[in-house]
């Protein structure tokens with residue numbers, strides 16, 4: 289079934305109380321992190337904790353994603369081997385390249401066969417957070433059929449580009465557009481980078497709105513307090529839903545009259561506008577608004 293991924297909530301994999309509550313916070317997806325939120329001395333214990341959480345915690349409707357360490361570190365393959373065997377919904381590959389995605393996918397082929405899991409059932413998210421990754425988003429997306437989405441990691445990306453990260457986010461305009469376009473071309477989710485200042489509500493709403501306007505389909509969160517705000521921005525408004533419904537009604541009438549193009553409220557309506565209305569209604573349905 290099609291699922292919404294408006295919010296993907298990150299939580300450190302070494303925090304038992306956060307893991308325990310992961311399913312009741314209302315995020316569409318949770319990302320149990322073994323990478324940058326976990327210090328080097330805690331890598332092994334976090335891996336065990338996350339494995340046990342996947343086996344025992346009720347995540348309700350939230351999709352369960354685990355961010356492993358980069359394959360080039362001493363932890364990456366061990367993370368994949370231990371976590372793959374408890375069958376999370378998906379693995380997130382940080383600092384992703386085509387070679388990483390292929391390698392993770394092949395390793396998962398083996399694990400799925402050994403464990404008797406359906407082939408291809410463990411999905412992938414690629415984290416784009418290097419200049420190389422950004423230049424190669426489309427070929428990274430093509431590297432495995434397991435990929436269901438891409439996340440833009442602006443902290444690492446701007447560090448790699450040697451530029452400043454700002455509240456306004458002008459510096460990631462190109463990255464957002466590029467990732468969103470490639471994801472649309474491959475029909476996978478385009479998830480925006482998290483907003484780090486949990487007190488700056490005005491800046492946060494602008495940031496979500498800007499990313500959405502460029503085609504991002506959801507946003508990573510770092511704190512449960514951010515979830516409702518993101519869902520609010522991604523929800524179609526009542527006026528948008530009503531307009532979309534009227535477009536569909538008017539289309540029915542136009543069809544009966546044999547017209548491909550017609551006017552509504554003095555504005556031309558043709559195929560792309562009908563497609564947009566269908567998308568609005570589909571999103572509204574998935575969000576339980578109609």
Ligand SMILES: CC(=O)SCCNC(=O)CCNC(=O)[C@H](O)C(C)(C)COP(=O)(O)OP(=O)(O)OC[C@H]1O[C@@H](n2cnc3c(N)ncnc32)[C@H](O)[C@@H]1OP(=O)(O)O
Pocket residue numbers: 297298299300305306307310321324325443482509510511512513
């Ligand atoms: C650039 C990157 O790589 S981003 C991805 C990696 N980063 C992360 O995973 C960080 C995730 N976020 C966090 O760890 C925390 O939100 C922090 C450290 C930023 C702030 O922590 P706090 O100041 O304790 O937050 P706050 O006071 O809002 O917490 C309120 C409650 O929400 C819980 N909570 C906070 N953040 C999270 C989270 N991400 N997931 C689940 N629960 C959370 C807290 O445990 C606390 O629970 P309690 O009331 O039962 O004690």
Ligand SMILES: O=C([O-])CC(=O)C(=O)O
Pocket residue numbers: 324415417439440441442443444445480481482508
């Ligand atoms: O995935 C993210 O958005 C967080 C991250 O790793 C980064 O910004 O480097």
Ligand SMILES: [Mg+2]
Pocket residue numbers: 324382417441443444
């Ligand atoms: Mg990062």
